[in-house]
Amino acid sequence: MYFSGTAKTSIEAKANRGAIDILIPIYFQDIEKECVDMYAFINKFEIPTFMEDYVFHKIHDFYH
Known part of the structure; x- marks a missing residue:
């Protein structure tokens, strides 16, 4: 995950959400x-x- 620590830009947030969306089904399968x-x-x-x-x-x- 990318986190600048100082700014929560919409681009960072969108990238983080996208990464989470990809990782959850893989991690929890x-x-x-x-x-x-x-x-x-x-x-x-x-x-x-x-x-x-x-x-x-x-x-x-994911579970529902």
Whole structure:
């Protein structure tokens, strides 16, 4: 993930969302819903904390 630390531009946010959209199905394909650890995913890919809500919703969508 790319995060400048000072500016959350719309381009950065769009790139980060796109990366998350690609990574979630790959990362969680062999993980049962009951075993999901969102924070392990966030830490593994160094996703900025301000994107936690987006990750939560995308994981939820993936399993439903």
